[in-house]
Structures are given as structure tokens and as C-alpha cells.
Amino acid sequence: MPPQAFWQGVEEFNQQAFYACHDTLEALWMEASQPEKNFYQGILQIAVGCHHLSNHNWRGAVILLGEGIGRLEDYQPVHEGIDLTRLLEESLQLLNALQQVGEDGMGDFAEQLEIAATSGFPKIARVDAS
Secondary structure, eight states, rough: OOOOHHHHHHHHHTTTHHHHHHHHHHHHHHHHHHTHHHHOOOOOOOHHHHHHHHOOOOOOOHHHHHHHHHGGGGOSEEEETTTTHHHHHHHHHHHHHHHOOOOOOHHHHHHHHHTTHHHSOOOOOBBBOO
16 A cells, blocks of 8 residues: 555646656655555656656656656556556657657647646546455
8 A cells, every 4th residue: 555645646746746746756766665666766757757848848758758658567557556557558648749749849749738738648547446
């Protein structure tokens, strides 16, 4: 069962408070042991990638989204009550879109994403343990 701070980080992520999510999950990541250490780091990297995207930093967004996706692949489909398959699919769609527009198209892409913020950034979905 993840600590309460993890769920706080999930809530921050879903509210697009990516920097706050980074701070919350970094504290957990630094204290965790494997396999949780990689799990926290993967989510943290996706959050930082989204933070870079919101700051129009194409390179940082692409690198960190890719690293986070790669780090979380082995935790699918569900880990610690999180639908990782969904998170990874949404993150990969965002990464692919970023790679298609390239660094030169970043400004327009980021503006469109901010307009469609409810659907453009990935979300972390909880899975009921039933």
C-alpha cells in the first residue's frame, strides 16, 4: 500500500501541478527501495516532462517523457492501484505528438495543449482493488 504522500503526488499530477508533484514524489523516491524506487521515479519523470512541456522546453519534455515511459513499462498493467497501461498510453501519445511537431513547432503545440488542458496531459487513474 503506497504512503499517503504518494496519493498527494497523484492528485498534484492530475491537477497539472507538475512541479509540486515532482517535489512530493522526489521525497518518496529518495527514501524508497526497489522496486518502488523505479516506480516513483518513472511517474516523477513523466511529471517533470509535462512541466517542461508547459514551459515550452521541447527537449526536456521529450527526454523525460521517454525516460519515464521506459522506466514504468515493466509495472503494467496495474501497480500500487494505478492503471499504468493507461498512463503509459497517454504519455506515449503526448511524446509521439511532440516528436511529430518537433522543437520548431513547440510554441504552437504547447498553446494548443494548454487550451485543451483537460485532455492533452496524461492523467493517473486509480484502479479499485475489488
